[in-house]
Amino acid sequence: MPVHTINAANALERLACFHAVIDARTEDEHALDHVPGALNWPTLDNQERIDIGTMYKQVSAFEAKKRGAALAARNIAAHIDRHVMDLPRDWQPLLYCWRGGNRSGALATILGAIGFHVTLIDGGYKAWRAALVHDLDTLPTRLSYRVVCGPTGSGKTRLLHALAKQGAQVLDLEALACHRSSVLGHIPGLSQPSQKRFDSMVWSQLRGMSPARPVYVECESKKVGNLRVPEALIQAMRSSPCIDVRLPTDARVALLLEDYAYFTQDTQHFIERLRALIDIRGKAVIERWGQAVLEGQTPLVVHELLRDHYDPVYRQSIDRNFAQYPQAQVFESTESTLAAFDRMAQAILAQAN
Numbered sequence: 001m002p003v004h005t006i007n008a009a010n011a012l013e014r015l016a017c018f019h020a021v022i023d024a025r026t027e028d029e030h031a032l033d034h035v036p037g038a039l040n041w042p043t044l045d046n047q048e049r050i051d052i053g054t055m056y057k058q059v060s061a062f063e064a065k066k067r068g069a070a071l072a073a074r075n076i077a078a079h080i081d082r083h084v085m086d087l088p089r090d091w092q093p094l095l096y097c098w099r100g101g102n103r104s105g106a107l108a109t110i111l112g113a114i115g116f117h118v119t120l121i122d123g124g125y126k127a128w129r130a131a132l133v134h135d136l137d138t139l140p141t142r143l144s145y146r147v148v149c150g151p152t153g154s155g156k157t158r159l160l161h162a163l164a165k166q167g168a169q170v171l172d173l174e175a176l177a178c179h180r181s182s183v184l185g186h187i188p189g190l191s192q193p194s195q196k197r198f199d200s201m202v203w204s205q206l207r208g209m210s211p212a213r214p215v216y217v218e219c220e221s222k223k224v225g226n227l228r229v230p231e232a233l234i235q236a237m238r239s240s241p242c243i244d245v246r247l248p249t250d251a252r253v254a255l256l257l258e259d260y261a262y263f264t265q266d267t268q269h270f271i272e273r274l275r276a277l278i279d280i281r282g283k284a285v286i287e288r289w290g291q292a293v294l295e296g297q298t299p300l301v302v303h304e305l306l307r308d309h310y311d312p313v314y315r316q317s318i319d320r321n322f323a324q325y326p327q328a329q330v331f332e333s334t335e336s337t338l339a340a341f342d343r344m345a346q347a348i349l350a351q352a353n
Helices: 007-015 027-032 046-058 061-084 100-115 124-135 156-165 172-176 196-207 231-238 249-259 261-265 268-279 284-293 300-320 338-352
Strands: 002-008 018-025 093-096 120-121 145-149 169-171 215-217 242-246 327-334
Touching: 002 007, 007 268, 027 169, 027 172, 046 061, 061 100, 093 100, 093 124, 120 124, 120 145, 124 196, 145 156, 145 231, 156 169, 156 338, 172 196, 196 249, 196 300, 249 261, 249 300, 261 268, 268 300, 284 300, 327 338
Parallel strands: 002 120, 018 093, 093 120, 145 215, 145 242, 169 215, 242 327
Antiparallel strands: none
């Protein structure tokens, strides 16, 4: 059966029409970013691609192509053995590689010869990425948002989780970015995805949301850790209605000690992270906070962090960036339990209806 091609913009629109999306690039290329939901069937693996590239430059293109063809044939045979044998005749995959189509084309030729209806993305991942970036200029504007505001420790993320549990549409940018969006927001043991991967995950989430219902999202700056929030999304958020979550300071401290428990378990890591604030708070203050942490006074340090750093920064940012914050609906709780946020979510959704 002949192999068909589709341009990247059409692939974005028709992504759900295919039974599977197959990424024929290497494991490392796939990990950096890929079409949402794509399976990785490398035509050449990481080391093989390096070896063939070296042979291409140092020996000859002809010898490299012969060697590459032999490796690709073995890998494609393994993929067919492993993944294809039980698939029905009407299986319709979408394939791509980096740009030129050599790797995905080889796989597509074999699958088409078997009798499957195979489609290739014209221009590969590079064209897909360009189409996705273009779509991110308009996709966020097709949705309506309710921005969950509140100072650090007020439970914005817990509220998002409670809203999602009750069926609301939620975009959790910090979860996608693997970062808690502050100078202390790095999560030990987790690295942030690439900017391309973050963009793809945001796009994938937004495209699955209904314009008929609001999307609940936490107020964010333009960056979450090292990652930039798409400009059209941040602008849409900043012009949207707001929800103001309020907790007493003691409850906020308790919540932060729960959510950032790794800081109390690894005091040296906490002290090291605090050093990022030296330019803002001064060396003497940071050293005093570090000593207090070593003496077991972490709750006191957290309280002072909120009072002297996070709260003033939050007030300046929210007033400057979120136009509808002065008219925000206020939701208060005296405690930071999950049950309390479940009740708050119920109240928010009841008012929305």
